[in-house]
Amino acid sequence: MIQVQNLTHRYGDRVALSHVSFEVKKGEIFGLLGPNGGGKSTLFRILSTMMTPTEGEAILAGFDVQRRPAEVRRHVGVVFQTQSLDKALTVDENLRAQGHLHGLSGAVLGERMEKAMDQLGLADRRKDLVETLSGGLRRRVEIAKALLHRPQILLMDEASTGLDPSARRDLSRHVETLRDTQGVTILLTTHILEEAGRCDRLVLLHQGSIVAEGSPAELRSRIGGDVVVLESSDSENLGRRIGERFGVRPTARDGHVRVEISNGHRFIAEVVEAFPGSIDSVALHKPTLEDVFVKETGASIE
Amino acid sequence: MSSFFLPAATLWQRELVRFWRQKSRVLGVVASPLVFWLLIGYGSNDLARFYSGALVLTVMFSAIFSTISIIEDRREGFLLSMLVSPAPRTAMVLGKILGAATLAWLQGLIFLAFAPLAGVSIGLWELVPVVASIFLISFTLTGLGFVIAWRMNSTSGFHAIMNLLLVPMWMVSGSLFPMATAHGWVRGVMWVNPLTYSISLLNHTLRLPNASPGEMESVVVTAVFGLVLLIASGMLAAQKATRSAA
Numbered sequence: 001m002i003q004v005q006n007l008t009h010r011y012g013d014r015v016a017l018s019h020v021s022f023e024v025k026k027g028e029i030f031g032l033l034g035p036n037g038g039g040k041s042t043l044f045r046i047l048s049t050m051m052t053p054t055e056g057e058a059i060l061a062g063f064d065v066q067r068r069p070a071e072v073r074r075h076v077g078v079v080f081q082t083q084s085l086d087k088a089l090t091v092d093e094n095l096r097a098q099g100h101l102h103g104l105s106g107a108v109l110g111e112r113m114e115k116a117m118d119q120l121g122l123a124d125r126r127k128d129l130v131e132t133l134s135g136g137l138r139r140r141v142e143i144a145k146a147l148l149h150r151p152q153i154l155l156m157d158e159a160s161t162g163l164d165p166s167a168r169r170d171l172s173r174h175v176e177t178l179r180d181t182q183g184v185t186i187l188l189t190t191h192i193l194e195e196a197g198r199c200d201r202l203v204l205l206h207q208g209s210i211v212a213e214g215s216p217a218e219l220r221s222r223i224g225g226d227v228v229v230l231e232s233s234d235s236e237n238l239g240r241r242i243g244e245r246f247g248v249r250p251t252a253r254d255g256h257v258r259v260e261i262s263n264g265h266r267f268i269a270e271v272v273e274a275f276p277g278s279i280d281s282v283a284l285h286k287p288t289l290e291d292v293f294v295k296e297t298g299a300s301i302e
Numbered sequence: 303m304s305s306f307f308l309p310a311a312t313l314w315q316r317e318l319v320r321f322w323r324q325k326s327r328v329l330g331v332v333a334s335p336l337v338f339w340l341l342i343g344y345g346s347n348d349l350a351r352f353y354s355g356a357l358v359l360t361v362m363f364s365a366i367f368s369t370i371s372i373i374e375d376r377r378e379g380f381l382l383s384m385l386v387s388p389a390p391r392t393a394m395v396l397g398k399i400l401g402a403a404t405l406a407w408l409q410g411l412i413f414l415a416f417a418p419l420a421g422v423s424i425g426l427w428e429l430v431p432v433v434a435s436i437f438l439i440s441f442t443l444t445g446l447g448f449v450i451a452w453r454m455n456s457t458s459g460f461h462a463i464m465n466l467l468l469v470p471m472w473m474v475s476g477s478l479f480p481m482a483t484a485h486g487w488v489r490g491v492m493w494v495n496p497l498t499y500s501i502s503l504l505n506h507t508l509r510l511p512n513a514s515p516g517e518m519e520s521v522v523v524t525a526v527f528g529l530v531l532l533i534a535s536g537m538l539a540a541q542k543a544t545r546s547a548a
Contacts, residue, residue, distance in 0.1 A: 048386050073388045084382040088320045097380070100312035101387040103305040145383065 077146030136167030226264030317401025355477025368402030369447030445531030
């Protein structure tokens, strides 16, 4: 459904995207996970036909974004990170205007508006001005708006920014329903681990390049066993000494030493005994996507 | 056809609905030229002389306020979704300009209600060319605003242009002193200033003094200027972005 080949984009001298390639299958929720400034927004702008890339190609629903942008726009719905609603208009009026932009009108448009509002639980707010809606509701109006022309693909840029955790989960559920009931293919960008964890597949983007690709479970399984994080005032030194003593490769940063190891509980007992006094706190957890990102890049997502 | 006119019409309508819901904007736009006009006009005991200039200023303020919204609207607003819709950019330009021009025109008409104070007394039928002229001027000034706003990244940049270009342009358009009495090079500037022709067009149709250049010339120059700006707006908006558009 989406093919991205060797996509590169430069703003002047600054490389924002470097030879990015991936493929998204029909009916998948596909995530682009990475820190802000990692290239997600640039990639999003190219896929949504707002910007032409320096090199490479992107094909959505069978159409090239550079050669056939109008066709791409017909088959793709876009939800922006910033608001694209008119706050002075009601939910109804916003949707109607959007329908008109896609050449829809009359009974057909009315029907689609009903359906979209039903799907996203907006029916009872249709007469309300957008400026009176909560952040979570506004995001849902944005999605309803993006769905009016029945796109095969939905692109969402940091759609959950500014939402509280419950509104975010609510949004994820709506997106999953879209995939399940209508087979919509969804590509979303995020820097929120929980949201990325709900994707079918994802790529990790760092400094404009893909550093890892797979399902959340596959990515997590790249880290064998457990992750142990030790807090220490002299983390660099502690990290080095742990490496020498246990034959592991810890990463030390900002007062934390992170060790990937199987049987973490046994390691904890040994390490605390080996370096009494130099460890302030100890934590053990199963690998997260953040751990994968740290392992691949040495940097943190958030 | 509907894929062109429907998007244009919906944008036009949006401008009107938004405006209707923020009625205080009318006051802001009409009030300052009105105060301006009354102060200068009473002070110099010549309300007639400054009337057309003040009316054009009203229209200009309205046109500028409407087009300034393009800058914000594109980064965070309704224009974003226009940019990724299959609606042609030219439809978007036409809808936006016509919508903003209609608002400017309506506010010009409010200002027209004060014409009797300027000693204007014309028949009902003679109002038709006046009303038409105000629309033409509104359209032209909105086009000018669009061309300036489209490439701008910040509203503060627009304010600078307004103070350095638009207000001086208005000052040397016959709004404050007629071209006939202008000194030296300023006279040349007035002759090439398209706004000069807007002011004289109003003076002609309202039967006010200082109606020069000629009526036909004034209509043609104003209309051609408006058309050129409309085409320029369309071309600007159709350009592809390689930098960040939003």
